[in-house]
Amino acid sequence: MKKIFILTGEPSGDKLASAVISKLKLSNSDIEYSCVGGPHLQALGIKSIFDLKEITYLGFTSVLLNIFSIKNKINKTVDEIVKFNPDILFSVDSPDFTLRVAERVKQINRNIKTIHYVAPQVWIWREGRVKKFKKFIDHMLLLFKFEKKYFDKENITNTFVGHPLLEDSKKSKINLTSLIRDNKKIISIFAGSRNSEINILLPILSDFIKLMNEKFNDYFYIFHATDENKKLVLNFLKNSSLNNYQVISDENIKAEILSSSVFAIAKSGTISLEICNANIPSIIIYKINMINYLIMKTLIKVKFVNIINIINNKEVIPELLQNECNAKEIYKSVIYLLKNPDFMKEQINICNKTLNEIKSESSSSLEASSVLNKYLVT
Numbered sequence: 001m002k003k004i005f006i007l008t009g010e011p012s013g014d015k016l017a018s019a020v021i022s023k024l025k026l027s028n029s030d031i032e033y034s035c036v037g038g039p040h041l042q043a044l045g046i047k048s049i050f051d052l053k054e055i056t057y058l059g060f061t062s063v064l065l066n067i068f069s070i071k072n073k074i075n076k077t078v079d080e081i082v083k084f085n086p087d088i089l090f091s092v093d094s095p096d097f098t099l100r101v102a103e104r105v106k107q108i109n110r111n112i113k114t115i116h117y118v119a120p121q122v123w124i125w126r127e128g129r130v131k132k133f134k135k136f137i138d139h140m141l142l143l144f145k146f147e148k149k150y151f152d153k154e155n156i157t158n159t160f161v162g163h164p165l166l167e168d169s170k171k172s173k174i175n176l177t178s179l180i181r182d183n184k185k186i187i188s189i190f191a192g193s194r195n196s197e198i199n200i201l202l203p204i205l206s207d208f209i210k211l212m213n214e215k216f217n218d219y220f221y222i223f224h225a226t227d228e229n230k231k232l233v234l235n236f237l238k239n240s241s242l243n244n245y246q247v248i249s250d251e252n253i254k255a256e257i258l259s260s261s262v263f264a265i266a267k268s269g270t271i272s273l274e275i276c277n278a279n280i281p282s283i284i285i286y287k288i289n290m291i292n293y294l295i296m297k298t299l300i301k302v303k304f305v306n307i308i309n310i311i312n313n314k315e316v317i318p319e320l321l322q323n324e325c326n327a328k329e330i331y332k333s334v335i336y337l338l339k340n341p342d343f344m345k346e347q348i349n350i351c352n353k354t355l356n357e358i359k360s361e362s363s364s365s366l367e368a369s370s371v372l373n374k375y376l377v378t
Contacts, residue, residue, distance in 0.1 A: 003086040006035035009094025014038035023369035093118040106136035161367035162360025184220035190266040207327035276351035281344035
């Protein structure tokens with residue numbers, strides 16, 4: 001029986017990996033699995049060697065403060081993978097963790113094929129990393145076509161699989177009246193999946209809603225959370241004096257909520273693509289501590305943080321970062337767009353055109369599972 005070890009480093013990676021493995025199980029049922037994963041992989045019956053929460057850190061300072069814990073987790077993970085002796089080590093995103101593990105595993109056992117899903121964003125910073133990947137990555141799965149040139153240059157085998165958030169999913173009609181009262185208009189809010197970023201953004205977002213409530217009474221705010229951080233969001237909002245909000249973590253209704261929204265506010269990240277794919281106008285927010293920001297500013301070589309803006313080389317979706325990420329600026333940006341439907345329509349049109357250029361022919365998870373299967377049957 002063939003073996004695959006699935007290596008993730010945060011909730012989003014767990015979700016991406018589970019979609020790929022679900023497709024792989026349909027075409028090849030004779031595979032034994034082990035993983036570092038969360039609830040999505042565990043729902044497929046794949047046991048994780050430890051809790052995913054133990055390795056989810058944000059920013060340079062968090063890594064430095066937890067350096068010994070991270071090293072221990074890397075050592076334990078490497079030991080468990082080598083002991084499991086898989087045919088494939090399938091690593092997903094979170095390069096600071098997953099690729100460090102993959103490099104160590106490859107040094108110990110060259111026979112284990114290493115396939116990485118979601119290429120590190122070398123086009124944003126540290127392009128020189130690609131040379132290093134060549135030593136321990138057998139196959140890189142790319143979300144964007146423009147990434148190919150970076151890996152072709154170093155003769156790293158790669159496949160464009162498209163972005164997983166752009167896959168067509170079956171939508172089931174769900175009655176939202178139990179969540180939203182008085183037919184109010186929904187604004188979806190995505191404050192991130194990590195506790196550290198949520199703790200920074202929630203006070204800002206709470207103050208933004210208070211500003212909105214001073215002028216309008218027809219909006220209802222829904223915070224999209226993971227199962228892991230729903231309680232954190234709820235506990236904060238309970239003490240905020242707000243009453244026109246709801247927090248959801250149920251994956252079955254998140255897409256329905258988003259598609260029923262009139263606007264979205266999202267922490268910078270891949271969720272922005274999901275929002276664009278739902279044809280919902282939005283803005284991007286992001287804030288980290290000043291030390292992390294100053295470090296990143298010296299390393300990053302692109303003008304924007306959002307992939308739609310990067311591809312178009314202009315601010316299609318407004319970005320409110322660092323000092324601009326405050327309640328007043330968010331309020332001003334949201335109101336400006338809501339009062340100018342033509343601008344919102346233009347944003348949606350440009351986003352749709354951009355998304356059509358980065359979609360795969362079938363689906364990202366199916367393309368990725370096909371690559372895995374090829375390595376298993378050869």
